[in-house]
Amino acid sequence: MQKRIKARALSGYPEWLPEARLVEMKWLDLIRQTFESYGYCSIDPRSVEEVEALVSKGESQDTDKEIYAITRLAERGAEADLKFALHFDLTVPMARYVAQNYDSLVFPFKRYQIQRAWRGERPQEGRFREFYQCDIDVIDNDRVSMHFDAEMPRVILEVLDKLGVSPVRLHVNNRKILEGFYRGLGVEDPIGIIRIADKLDKIGPDGVRSILLKENLVPEATADTLLSLAQIRTTDLGFVDAIRALGVSHPLLEEGLSELKTVVEGLSDIAGGRVVADLSIARGLDYYTGTVYEVKMTDYPSYPTICSGGRYDNLVGNFLNRKLPGIGMSIGLTRIFSKLLAEGKIKLGPKTPTQVFIAYLPWTDPQKLKQTAQSLRSRGFNVETHYEAGKLDSQLRYTSRKGIPYFWIIGGETDPPHEVKNMTSGAQVPADPATWSPDGEVS
Amino acid sequence: MQKRIKARALSGYPEWLPEARLVEMKWLDLIRQTFESYGYCSIDPRSVEEVEALVSKGESQDTDKEIYAITRLAERGAEADLKFALHFDLTVPMARYVAQNYDSLVFPFKRYQIQRAWRGERPQEGRFREFYQCDIDVIDNDRVSMHFDAEMPRVILEVLDKLGVSPVRLHVNNRKILEGFYRGLGVEDPIGIIRIADKLDKIGPDGVRSILLKENLVPEATADTLLSLAQIRTTDLGFVDAIRALGVSHPLLEEGLSELKTVVEGLSDIAGGRVVADLSIARGLDYYTGTVYEVKMTDYPSYPTICSGGRYDNLVGNFLNRKLPGIGMSIGLTRIFSKLLAEGKIKLGPKTPTQVFIAYLPWTDPQKLKQTAQSLRSRGFNVETHYEAGKLDSQLRYTSRKGIPYFWIIGGETDPPHEVKNMTSGAQVPADPATWSPDGEVS
Numbered sequence: 001m002q003k004r005i006k007a008r009a010l011s012g013y014p015e016w017l018p019e020a021r022l023v024e025m026k027w028l029d030l031i032r033q034t035f036e037s038y039g040y041c042s043i044d045p046r047s048v049e050e051v052e053a054l055v056s057k058g059e060s061q062d063t064d065k066e067i068y069a070i071t072r073l074a075e076r077g078a079e080a081d082l083k084f085a086l087h088f089d090l091t092v093p094m095a096r097y098v099a100q101n102y103d104s105l106v107f108p109f110k111r112y113q114i115q116r117a118w119r120g121e122r123p124q125e126g127r128f129r130e131f132y133q134c135d136i137d138v139i140d141n142d143r144v145s146m147h148f149d150a151e152m153p154r155v156i157l158e159v160l161d162k163l164g165v166s167p168v169r170l171h172v173n174n175r176k177i178l179e180g181f182y183r184g185l186g187v188e189d190p191i192g193i194i195r196i197a198d199k200l201d202k203i204g205p206d207g208v209r210s211i212l213l214k215e216n217l218v219p220e221a222t223a224d225t226l227l228s229l230a231q232i233r234t235t236d237l238g239f240v241d242a243i244r245a246l247g248v249s250h251p252l253l254e255e256g257l258s259e260l261k262t263v264v265e266g267l268s269d270i271a272g273g274r275v276v277a278d279l280s281i282a283r284g285l286d287y288y289t290g291t292v293y294e295v296k297m298t299d300y301p302s303y304p305t306i307c308s309g310g311r312y313d314n315l316v317g318n319f320l321n322r323k324l325p326g327i328g329m330s331i332g333l334t335r336i337f338s339k340l341l342a343e344g345k346i347k348l349g350p351k352t353p354t355q356v357f358i359a360y361l362p363w364t365d366p367q368k369l370k371q372t373a374q375s376l377r378s379r380g381f382n383v384e385t386h387y388e389a390g391k392l393d394s395q396l397r398y399t400s401r402k403g404i405p406y407f408w409i410i411g412g413e414t415d416p417p418h419e420v421k422n423m424t425s426g427a428q429v430p431a432d433p434a435t436w437s438p439d440g441e442v443s
Numbered sequence: 444m445q446k447r448i449k450a451r452a453l454s455g456y457p458e459w460l461p462e463a464r465l466v467e468m469k470w471l472d473l474i475r476q477t478f479e480s481y482g483y484c485s486i487d488p489r490s491v492e493e494v495e496a497l498v499s500k501g502e503s504q505d506t507d508k509e510i511y512a513i514t515r516l517a518e519r520g521a522e523a524d525l526k527f528a529l530h531f532d533l534t535v536p537m538a539r540y541v542a543q544n545y546d547s548l549v550f551p552f553k554r555y556q557i558q559r560a561w562r563g564e565r566p567q568e569g570r571f572r573e574f575y576q577c578d579i580d581v582i583d584n585d586r587v588s589m590h591f592d593a594e595m596p597r598v599i600l601e602v603l604d605k606l607g608v609s610p611v612r613l614h615v616n617n618r619k620i621l622e623g624f625y626r627g628l629g630v631e632d633p634i635g636i637i638r639i640a641d642k643l644d645k646i647g648p649d650g651v652r653s654i655l656l657k658e659n660l661v662p663e664a665t666a667d668t669l670l671s672l673a674q675i676r677t678t679d680l681g682f683v684d685a686i687r688a689l690g691v692s693h694p695l696l697e698e699g700l701s702e703l704k705t706v707v708e709g710l711s712d713i714a715g716g717r718v719v720a721d722l723s724i725a726r727g728l729d730y731y732t733g734t735v736y737e738v739k740m741t742d743y744p745s746y747p748t749i750c751s752g753g754r755y756d757n758l759v760g761n762f763l764n765r766k767l768p769g770i771g772m773s774i775g776l777t778r779i780f781s782k783l784l785a786e787g788k789i790k791l792g793p794k795t796p797t798q799v800f801i802a803y804l805p806w807t808d809p810q811k812l813k814q815t816a817q818s819l820r821s822r823g824f825n826v827e828t829h830y831e832a833g834k835l836d837s838q839l840r841y842t843s844r845k846g847i848p849y850f851w852i853i854g855g856e857t858d859p860p861h862e863v864k865n866m867t868s869g870a871q872v873p874a875d876p877a878t879w880s881p882d883g884e885v886s
Contacts, residue, residue, distance in 0.1 A: 005496050007542035007762040010527075013489035015540065017547050018554070021485050037820045039797035039827030042464050046456035046573055047559065051516065053448050065517035072563040073494065073525060074508035082519050084453075097458065099450035104460050106794055106844045108830070111461070116490065120515040130489055147830035319450040351549060354482035377480045384482030387551070387590035401549045 012121075012129030014338050019348040019403070024337055028114060030162045031134050031331065038155050040112040040136050045093040047116070051085050053319075054092055063088060066120040068129075086118040090135045090330065091315070098139055099319030108140040108148075114333075126304040126335045134159075137328030139315075144325045146259060149291045149311060150266030152329045156295065156307050157270060165336055168306070171233075171278035171294045174260040175310070177243070178282060180253030181229055185222050191286070193217060193226070198282035200230050230280040237264060239277040256290070263291055289313040293329055303339060307331045350403030353382045355438065356420070357399040358408040360386035368410055372418065375433040376408075399423060406438060455564075455572030457781050462791040462846070467780055471557060473605045474577050474774065481598050483555040483579050488536040490559070494528050496762075497535055506531060509563040511572075529561040533578045533773065534758070541582055542762030551583040551591075557776075569747040569778050577602075580771030582758075587768045589702060592734045592754060593709030595772045599738065599750050600713060608779055611749070614676075614721035614737045615710075617703040618753070620686070621725060623696030624672055628665050634729070636660060636669070641725035643673050673723040679711075680704060682720040699733070706734055732756040736772055746782060750774045793846030796825045798881065799863070800842040801851040803829035811853055815861065818876040819851075842866060849881060 009015065016024060032042075048070060055064050069082035087093045090113045098109060114134045121127055136155060138148045153170050160168050175194070182190035193212070200208050205227050212223045225246055232242045240257055260277060267275045283292040290311035297306055309329030316324045340346050358373055360366075369385055376383045384404070386395050399407045400423060407421040408431070420431040452458065459467060475485075491513060498507050512525035530536045533556045541552060557577045564570055579598060581591045596613050603611050618637070625633035636655070643651050648670050655666045668689055675685045683700055703720060710718045726735040733754035740749055752772030759767045783789050801816055803809075812828055819826045827847070829838050842850045843866060850864040851874070863874040 004764075005493070005761050007496075007539045007759075009543065010489065010491065010493075013491060015488055017544060018484040018486060021487055024487070025485055036796040036825045039795055039800075039825060041461040041795045041797075042468055043461060044464055044467070045458055046453065047561075048453065048456060048573065050448070050453075053450075055516075065515065067516040068513045069516050069519070070511045070513055070529065070561075071525070072508065073498075073510040073512050073528060074563075076512070076525050082514070082516060085516060086513065096450045100452065101460060106841065110795070110827070118490075118513075120517075130491065145830035316450075318448050321447075352482055352484045352553070353479040354484075357482075382479045382482060384553070387588035398549065 010129075012123030012127075014128060014131070014334060016341075018351045020341060020346070022350065022353065023346055023348065024333075027163050027333065027337065028132075028134075031159050031333070032112070032114065034155060034159045034162060035112040035134075035136055038110075038136075038151065040110045040155075043094070043097060043111045043113055044115065045087075045097045045113070047086050047118075048084050049087055049093060049096065051083055053096055054085055054088065063119070068118045068120050087115075088119045089117050090115055090133050091137075091328070094135070094137060095315045096319055098324065099316040102320060108138050108144065110136070110138050112136045126332075126339060128334055128338075131332070131334035134331040134333050135309075135328055137326050139324050139326035141322075141324065144311070144327055146262050147266075148327050149259070149263045152309060152327060153263075153267055153275065153293060154270070156293075156329050156331060157274060159331065160295070160307075163336075165297065165306070165340070167272075167298045168274060168295055169298050170275050170307075171281045171296065172260065172263055172275065173278055173281035173292050174256040174263075174290055175282070175288050175292055176252050176256030176290055177260060177279065178229075178256075180250040180256055181243070181246075181248050182226070184248040184250035184253055185218075185225060187218055187222065187226075189217075194282045195284060197226060197230055197280065198284055200280045205231065232277075232279040234277050235273045235275065236268075237261060237277075239264075239279065243279070259290060283308060283310055287312045287315055291327065297336075297339070300339065304335065305332070306336045350405070352384075352402045352404060354384045354402065354404045355382045356384075356406045356408050357395070357402075357404045358383060358385040358410065359392060359395045360389050361392060361395075361409070362389050363412070364389060364410050372408070372410055372433045376436070379434075453572075455566030455570075457571060457574070457777060459784075461794045463784060463789070465793065465796065466789055466791065467776075470606050470776065470780065471575075471577075474557065474602050474776070475555070477598060477602045477605060478555040478577075478579055481553075481579075481594065483553045483598075486537070486540060486554050486556055487558065488530075488540045488556070490529050490561075491527050492530050492536060492539065494526055496539055497528055497531065506562070511561045511563050530558075531562045532560050533558055533576050534580075534771070537578070537580060538758045539762055541767065542759040545763060551581050551587065553579070553581050555579045569775075569782060571777055571781075574775070574777035577774040577776050578752075578771055580769050582767050582769035584765075584767065587754070587770055589705050590709075591770050592702070592706045595752060595770060596706075596710055596718065596736060597713070599736075599772050599774060600717060602774065603738070603750075606779075608740070608749070608783070610715075610741045611717060611738055612741050613718050613750075614724045614739070615703065615706055615718065616721055616724035616735050617699040617706075617733055618725070618731055618735055619695050619699030619733055620703060620722065621672075621699075623693040623699055624686070624689075624691050625669070627691040627693030627696055628661075628668060630661055630665065630669075632660070637725045638727060640669060640673055640723065641727055643723045648674065675720075675722040677720050678716045678718065680707060680720075682707075682722065686722070702733060726751060726753055730755040730758055734770065740779075740782070743782065747778065748775070749779050793848070795827075795845045795847060797827045797845065797847045798825045799827075799849045799851050800838070800845075800847045801826060801828040801853065802835060802838050803832050804835060804838075804852070805832050806855070807832060807853050815851070815853055815876045819879070822877075 054067055067085045067088055069085040117133055118130050178194050179190045187193055196211050209223050212218050232239050264277050281292055281294050288310040292310035294305045295307035311327040313325045314323040373383045373385050405423055409419045411418045417430045419428050421428040510528045512528040560576055561573050621637050622633045630636055639654050652666050655661050675682050707720050724735055724737050731753035735753035737748045738750035754770040756768045757766040816826045816828050848866055852862045854861045860873045862871050864871040
């Protein structure tokens, strides 16, 4: 007698029924097609990295603790010597892969990566322990053209459009503006302040202000100026004048302004105010050094960012004796899909990819059944046959319950032709396996 | 100054360069298409299971020790309390998923699953710590039709054919024959003996014989009869008479013979002697109860089995208060791909999915460049543009180094039309982005 084990969902590990998985696969196909249409190539690095490669490259020190290390079950009870761990995003593995294969890659290296990642964080809405991310990055020697700062959001918005994820807004900023502005104001630790200002979205201007003042990080007037900067949002180039009006100047600020102008101009043909220069966006990750992006679903303002990314000067520097700059964006696929599924915004269809179900009735010739199935398969259709001779009713019920659109009845030995029934309309018409198509439903 | 970390390969964790990954993705597409063409639907269960669900469901007790448990890095140094682990195959997660979602699934449930799995075993040729498997299974209430015992190898052989994995041989047997035969001979522990006989391939008849006799498991005459059985291999129904000639009888043996006949007959249209009734095949897994399969690459006789599977009566029984029988097969994708890649049997092509590279020359109108790219993309082509105006030579070199087949030159402001250069033949012809196709290369 076997011990009974409960088959149960695990918090933070989403799974879908077949009908939802079919939609998720359509999404994955569309994402891949769009990435490839811009010349990004797939890489599929291992899920496991050396712990020291993962630690302290994440969004914060907290991420370190959330890393899932692996250890063989045979070592249960022993003190865990944790050398290897599952990746928590797709950026560190990409950097390690590029460094490791540097001599075999052609630069600029445009790669995409669609994989699961793992984080041991407390599960909550939009935060999972296992999830899919879909990343694109361009990495080059010495310099990555600003062309790609505009290409990234263009590709990502095209993907979201094709998936029907709407309405969305892409917020873009430049870390050089923030750092230059802060330096121009005489702030000593701009990176530290950027991390605090990044919380604006969560705790509001008053929250940020009180942290800055309570910890005596900046004088009150400076805090006000910083907050004025962080509240600038424009869908056009208006941000330039708005920043200049604050009366701060610094060479790095000028550089950042010029870069952000280039990006916003480069995306000016994207309709619907979907691109916003937003001076509050900072992205916590230490490695960003220029353009930074965040995408939000505007119907769910408190829901976490669904896509993000930015430009970095030196991502592989801890692996390689050279700096390689790059720019990238990431789509939080599971985050988007799970939310829209929960909100009933995803139309679920059939429970199977089968397009045609072929009945096996008491008088059906099994050879003819096999031939008909193979003929339709060879023409690209997904076909199931009933596995043995049986009643029409139960086969129709199965076809209906799985949401299979067409039910095929093999013609008799002599006269009657094949017939195919449209399961939605109920119409049943003659059909020829060599020529039938689901649109015309002609034989 | 950052600490330098070596970017290196990890033994047992294969990774491919972009040109090989492109082929692997074509393989994944072909596998998926073939599975779907027979009506199998995708499921994508989490990578992580509760340890107690994984333990002792594998090929042997050894597998238990090879399971990779996960633990948060924050728990480093503490005594590891290992409750969760990565799956080591796709069967246990499927069983748990089916049990968990029993009421939402329609039976017979035909599912496929293409995922990574993890095993902490000593890496050696064909054995990895992280690898892709591609499984199909049919699960039903009460009874699974014998139809599927023949469908499984048909689908798997069709996949291998499409992938160009050849020559291969599918060995099929039935556990009921073995168990019935052993019982008919008066063997007390048929399952124990089956496990030993399963080593025939590795240690030869003499090896099996000496284990059986040394441990006094069976009398000498019985050992000889068992070995005679295990050496029967026929590509037709000849195995029936060969077994009967051994003079053993048992009802279970009769049942097994009848089932194996059905499978071999059902596959009789598969050419080239690729299907062999092989009475030595046992499959170590405890849960198989009827038909069992193994596929070998005949060019590499000592290389491990590349596909395997079989029929089971009760896979979800430890999760659910009912038995669900099923039958399935698994393709060891990484095992096959890595071997053929190492043997130079996989033709590597481009390093990118890009089909057309559009030059950006000093006189190119950037608007026209963008429009041309979008026009070609909207027609389904994968298109890269150079990121900024530059020299023809370096752009041609990039195109050539990445293996991109077509190089596009934008027409001038007035007269000259677009031209496209075939990078293989060197031919350069006029082209229109609205009508160009790579085959005809006509404008």
